[in-house]
Amino acid sequence: MDQREALARLRLCRSNGIGPRAFGKLLFRMGSAIEVLERWHELPAIATSQVRLADPAAMEREWTATEQDDARFLFLGDADYPDALAQIHDPPPVLTIKGRMELLAAPAVAIVGSRHASGNGRTLARTMAHDLACGDITVVSGLARGIDTAAHEGALGQPGATVAVVATGIDQVYPEQNASLAEEIGAQGLLVTERPFGAQPRAQAFPARNRIIAGLSLGVLVVEAAPRSGSLVTARLALEQGREVMAVPGSPLDERHRGTNQLIKDGAVLVEDAADIRAVIDPLVARKARLPRPAMTAPTRTFKARHDAGPTPVQDADVLTARVVSFLGPEPLAVDDLVRQCQATTAQIHETLIELELAGRLERHGGNRVSLLFA
Structure with missing residues (x-):
């Protein structure tokens, strides 16, 4: 798409009151973001009264800052937008990415878990991530402390490499202790976010980030997780998206294993090493290779398919x-x-x-x- 349409889409995405579903409905109705903005006054008041359109000058500044940071925008409907993510209920209308974009098309497994991980948990996550990435499986995680950090570290430098989905702007790092790790991922792997340039961490952004982690992956592995943790939310999102869910069992005396043990009770695949993960993932990779790429060149087709699925x-x-x-x-x-x-x-x-x-x-x-x- 040309830059004028891209900037119009970015403006809609950054407007208060327009989420992924509203964005899709607007584009489905009008055909383009330019048309939506030009005919904004024609839309029903009930649909626009709670919306505060973003400043177009701010969009120009974000575009420039993103390019200067060696990052780029990827819009839903672009040829390089990952197919699997496009098929979830609320795909991000725009992603900001930095690094090796080709990793978005690679078979991927998410590895998530406790921020307060045990030493054994970190070692296991690092080893599994390393073994998967050595076998051309990309490891996706969220750059958090604990299990996420270990997973990224294990996969870095290997053929499959790693993707970090962050809950901040592409130029920000949270936690700060992972600044050097984020820099390495931006150079050797891929950083991904749906948040604006310069955005600081906020609590509600982390669960939303988790749907992207699951959406990019064929399956999600939870290494350690307490009950009602963010990692379990990621696992449930993965189930809703039709992904495989795997978990590492642990002692019921350790709070960090109660969540993973419950996942296994509920039907998650019990895994102990990368070979167990490959037994689950390899058939999915083979099946994906046999399927033709969806013929979808614009987001309106994605949303049209949902509207045409029946009343x-x-x-x-x-x-x-x-x-x-x-x-x-x-x-x-x-x-x-x-x-x-x-x-x-x-x-x-x-x-x-x-x-x-x-x-x-x-x-x-x-x-x-x-x-x-x-x-």
């Missing part, structure tokens, strides 16, 4: 969220029952539940049941 009882996200909340309470309710009571599709319910979970309002229970968390 759905509930299409407004805010209305559905309110309906889900009204049916939930402190007592666990089966998700299947929630689908029937809300008269929505399973995909819509799962997407809404993920948003509630990321907002800290949802608790999951065994037997595919959920309840609301009350402050």
Whole structure:
């Protein structure tokens, strides 16, 4: 696309009140971001009243700063945008990337886990990542302390290399102690973010980042994780996206293993080394190689496929969220029952539940049941 359309898309992406789903609906309706902005006054007030359009001059500055940092933008619908990520419920309309872009097309496994990892956990994550990357599997993680750091370190310098999905601007590093690691990844691997240039870390950005980690990967391995940790959110997102979930078992006396042990109880694949991971991933890699690349050159095709899939009882996200909340309470309710009571599709319910979970309002229970968390 030309730079004028790219800047228009960047402006929509950076506008307060326009998330990935709203962005998709706008482009589906108007055909281009330029058309959306030029006809903004024609849109229903109910759709625009809560939106604060970004300053176009700020978009020019972000574009320049990104190029000066040796990074670039990748828009949903671009030929190089990763196919797997494009197929999730809420793909980022724009990514900022720095490093080896070809890694986005490579088969990948995410390795995540506790920030307060044990020494054994770090060693295991580093070894597994090294062995996978030696075998041309790219290792994806989130540049956090603990397991994430060990995974990146193990994969660096190997053929598969590593991708770090960060929750800050491409020019920022969090935690600061990983500054040199981030620099190495930007040179030998790939840094990825959906956040604007210069963006500082904030709590709500980390769970949103996790959906990208899962979306880029064929499977997610959780090495150590306490109950209700961010790593378990990543695992659940992976399940919703149709990815494989794997976990390393551990002592029930260690809080850091309670989450992974529960994942295994719930059906995650128990793994102990890279060979176990390859047994899960290699058939997926072979199947992916046999499939033709989706013929999708514009984001409107992605969203059109969803709209043309057939009528759905509930299409407004805010209305559905309110309906889900009204049916939930402190007592666990089966998700299947929630689908029937809300008269929505399973995909819509799962997407809404993920948003509630990321907002800290949802608790999951065994037997595919959920309840609301009350402050």
